[in-house]
Amino acid sequence: MSMMTLRLDAFLPYRLSVASNAVSTRISASYRRRFGLKVPEWRLLAILAEGSEMTPQALGNAARIDKISVSRAAAALIERGLIVARANPGDGRSHLLALTTDGRGLYAEIAPIALAMEAELLGNFSQEERDQFNALLRRIEAAAGTDSA
Amino acid sequence: MSMMTLRLDAFLPYRLSVASNAVSTRISASYRRRFGLKVPEWRLLAILAEGSEMTPQALGNAARIDKISVSRAAAALIERGLIVARANPGDGRSHLLALTTDGRGLYAEIAPIALAMEAELLGNFSQEERDQFNALLRRIEAAAGTDSA
DNA sequence: CTCATATAGTTTCATTTGCAACTATATGAG
DNA sequence: CTCATATAGTTGCAAATGAAACTATATGAG
Numbered sequence: 001m002s003m004m005t006l007r008l009d010a011f012l013p014y015r016l017s018v019a020s021n022a023v024s025t026r027i028s029a030s031y032r033r034r035f036g037l038k039v040p041e042w043r044l045l046a047i048l049a050e051g052s053e054m055t056p057q058a059l060g061n062a063a064r065i066d067k068i069s070v071s072r073a074a075a076a077l078i079e080r081g082l083i084v085a086r087a088n089p090g091d092g093r094s095h096l097l098a099l100t101t102d103g104r105g106l107y108a109e110i111a112p113i114a115l116a117m118e119a120e121l122l123g124n125f126s127q128e129e130r131d132q133f134n135a136l137l138r139r140i141e142a143a144a145g146t147d148s149a
Numbered sequence: 150m151s152m153m154t155l156r157l158d159a160f161l162p163y164r165l166s167v168a169s170n171a172v173s174t175r176i177s178a179s180y181r182r183r184f185g186l187k188v189p190e191w192r193l194l195a196i197l198a199e200g201s202e203m204t205p206q207a208l209g210n211a212a213r214i215d216k217i218s219v220s221r222a223a224a225a226l227i228e229r230g231l232i233v234a235r236a237n238p239g240d241g242r243s244h245l246l247a248l249t250t251d252g253r254g255l256y257a258e259i260a261p262i263a264l265a266m267e268a269e270l271l272g273n274f275s276q277e278e279r280d281q282f283n284a285l286l287r288r289i290e291a292a293a294g295t296d297s298a
Numbered sequence: 299c300t301c302a303t304a305t306a307g308t309t310t311c312a313t314t315t316g317c318a319a320c321t322a323t324a325t326g327a328g
Numbered sequence: 329c330t331c332a333t334a335t336a337g338t339t340g341c342a343a344a345t346g347a348a349a350c351t352a353t354a355t356g357a358g
């Protein structure tokens with residue numbers, strides 16, 4: 001009853017955090033160095049590139065970023081002319097954000113690099129392993145609740 | 150050549166980050182609320198509980214925490230009487246840290262709770278899935294380099 | 299229509315984090 | 329032994345992050 005067997009090394013939240021930090025450190029340094037983008041800014045670009053214009057709230061939901069960070073990231077992107085805001089006809093409290101031509105251009109530059117970095121990380125994973133890994137991550141995420149940012 | 154297919158939703162670094170944040174948010178809130186510990190402090194306790202006294206440097210390596218955070222976490226734990234420092238006979242620049250009786254007591258309280266939270270997260274994973282997941286995380290971590298914190 | 303309450307987004311302020319500089323000790327060359 | 333350089337750990341300062349307060353608009357009750 002008294003001897004606990006928790007080895008940090010085998011403790012899932014620890015392993016997950018270490019892996020995530022390792023990946024994130026490496027990749028975010030690259031976004032930043034090469035394009036001057038922070039992670040939330042990159043995520044907003046990616047979401048906007050996938051779809052059409054949307055509100056900050058919708059962006060935050062899609063990119064899993066809290067509204068404060070969305071606000072700051074959007075301000076930075078607008079400042080750089082990568083996205084634009086227009087009034088939201090349906091709700092005067094918010095607005096609609098969309099990529100500019102420059103924004104699309106930058107995204108088109110980054111996306112292949114991002115995919116290449118992912119490919120490098122997953123280099124020795126079979127397709128089956130990738131799918132498994134993805135599925136396991138989603139299950140963990142679901143089990144951890146709808147929280148996070 | 151022009152249409153990029155990067156869906157953020159399926160992008161590994163994103164998935165990993167989201168899963169890790171979800172888990173970490175939930176678990177670290179619990180450490181903090183119930184025991185007043187931050188994640189690095191908890192990690193130091195766990196490492197010290199597994200082994201014997203060690204230098205800040207060894208602790209940092211074992212817990213994957215940079216030296217600044219080790220320094221701050223150790224200071225907080227010493228302040229609370231959970232660990233003690235004694236001179237390092239082999240090197241006057243560093244010192245040796247070890248759990249106090251209180252530190253062991255607190256660890257003994259937390260460890261089962263931490264394991265229970267882990268079990269909850271992994272509730273619907275088979276043993277095989279857990280092992281797979283762990284192995285995949287380690288491979289990713291290795292591929293991402295020896296960086297991180 | 300008016301008011302009370304709720305929501306979208308922003309800003310301010312306190313806390314946290316990370317880098318760089320610093321102190322103290324160690325080590326190796328001469 | 330003395331000096332130059334390297335390493336362990338800490339601290340000061342600046343940037344990043346998060347919570348709470350704030351502004352503006354929306355909505356629903358009466």
